[in-house]
Amino acid sequence: MELKLHRRTFTKLGILTGASAIILPSCSEVATAPEGGVRLTEDERELMERFAEVYLPTEGTSLKPRSEVPVVDHIERAFGLMDEPILEQVRIGLKLFDYGSVLIGFHLSRFAALSAEQRLDYIRRWENGIAMQRGIVGVLKKLICLGYWQDIEAGRAIGYRGPVSVAGGVVSLGNAPMPERATQEPI
């Protein structure tokens, strides 16, 4: 999974927008789960939900309804597995995306507050944007995919079998026997 965005890339965006440091909420509001794992903030959860709504609309299709898969919880778990510096960069990226609609997207509200049509339009603009924008939108897509498609039933709905060996009763061959070798001498 590609989840990292380079610090220098963000610095470049800082130059681009100028105002970002003032308008973006402080990163220190990041919530930490009591057991040492990572908690998504309310903003992050909302961003993921709103992104997933337009990116992966399952209603009226044969896919497993997104509402039945804990997509955002899965993403929260993935956050807990990231190294601190990577996580920090991902979080900054998500904020830039969410608030970028105010800064550079010519909308007056956060991404999460835009209409579905505006959100689609916004994602497309970032897909066609500079490297940093392409990178951030790519991270969001991958997070949603990781969160949704790791559900085994979601995979089965498109014909994927999921785990097979236990269900199929396939036995283990165990460790391989030690090879017989005539000599210990170097070749």
Next chain:
Amino acid sequence: MTDERTAELPSLPVLRVTQPNEIPDSGLRLQADVVIVGSGAAGAVTAYELSRSGAKVVVLEAGPHIPSNRFQEHAPTALETLYEDHGNQLNTTGDLAILQGKCIGGSTVVNAAVCFRAPDQVLRHWASEHGLDNLSSEALAPYFERVEKNLFIHPNEPHEVNYNGRLLIEGAEKIGVPAGPTPRNVKSCALSGHCISGCRTDRKQSMLVTYLPWASQLGATILSGTRAETFEVRNRRITAVQASAIDEDGTKKPVRVEAGLVIIAAGAVQTPLLFQRNEIGNSSGQIGLNFACHPSLAVFGEHENDVYAWVGATITAHAGDIENPLKGGYLLEAGMVGPVVTSAWIDGGIGRDFVDFMQRSKKFQAAVTLIHDHNVGRVYLDGDRKQIEYDIDDRDFESVREALRGAARMYFAAGARRVYLPVTRRTTIDRESDIDSVINGLRNGKHMYRLTSYHPQGTMRMGADPAKSVVGPDGRCHDLDNVYVPDASLFPSSLLVNPQLTVYGMASYISDRILARA
């Protein structure tokens, strides 16, 4: 801990691994003839070969010991438990996932089992450019043969080549590109398609079920969850390796192994970092440089019929001119892995387009590309953090284009009606006649493609000249008298083909050099 499965299979060699929770809080001090850092392809082969000669061997492995009966056949779980950085290891740009195993058995546990010998053209290049006349195809042949026999390496049998593989061969043959069933280290493949999540039924002959149990049976001590950190150095020799074993509850326990011979086989990212952290062995200034990684892309071709590319062996067939890697050669390997990976490999669009793409994924033929990339990357420490600097070089982007063009031509020749490219926003070729215009329109750049590397190499370059290389022709560090590096970091240039067999062969060869010198 003894592998839980062995009770059911008593006649087979047993893998005994000491876990951090078995080590007292005060730590462990060991003395051995040989200490080996890393239990992957190179570490395991060396452990067995040296144990065979009667040496007392200790293996230190940073990752956990996960017996195969705990593998879940679920890619996200495997990434979390068996891979370096839980699958989040990236280049500094952030657009290339660099996958490596981190567990007992290393990357061999999660690899796709493809086995090719290093192409003759590459070995000849190593001889002419790096003074490695000792590594001709002929000289390495007996080592490759030994490993091929030990690991049951053979071309896929007809029943192991699924529809996806047959489509690749058919398309390749129609346009005159060499193709065939892929050789793999698998015994009686159960066709689960879950190689990269670990083989639950031990058909893949990874180090976890072969060389490591054999070494263990011969007396080698193997420690999991134990990361080598510091070298004690005296008179051009590493005299002891200090490591930390980390318990499940986070308790750090010191481990110190004193040994006459030191083998560093931590893989092409961690091996140079260990040397850099300890500031040794770098009179050439080459440690960490020359990183290559076979940046890989997936290509899908949509058919009228269902293909179910994920049903069957993970990699079934290949196409490409693997004998000519230096002339822009590429390799395509037919394979597809579940929906998490499918959706990460190719951008299927947004909204209804994306849903439609995933619903049609059973109709896709799929393959991944490999190219012979130049050694333009660098691995280094930024404070205490590893950095892997690597972006696709413009010269290599030409090979990427050729690989994508080749795939598209093969797919259309095999009857595909649309080809999906690994661009970061949905990009398709809808007609055969559009192949050139679409491919020629692709540009090299950051965050443009869905890139993955499975094959990091080259950061401890082998060569005859100590001024230009880190490791000598026999695998011994030029600057250190008792330290050998047998892992993928020593390749002076990238292979094009999947590297594991070359690592096994080279590690066997280097073990023989060690024994001959002893």
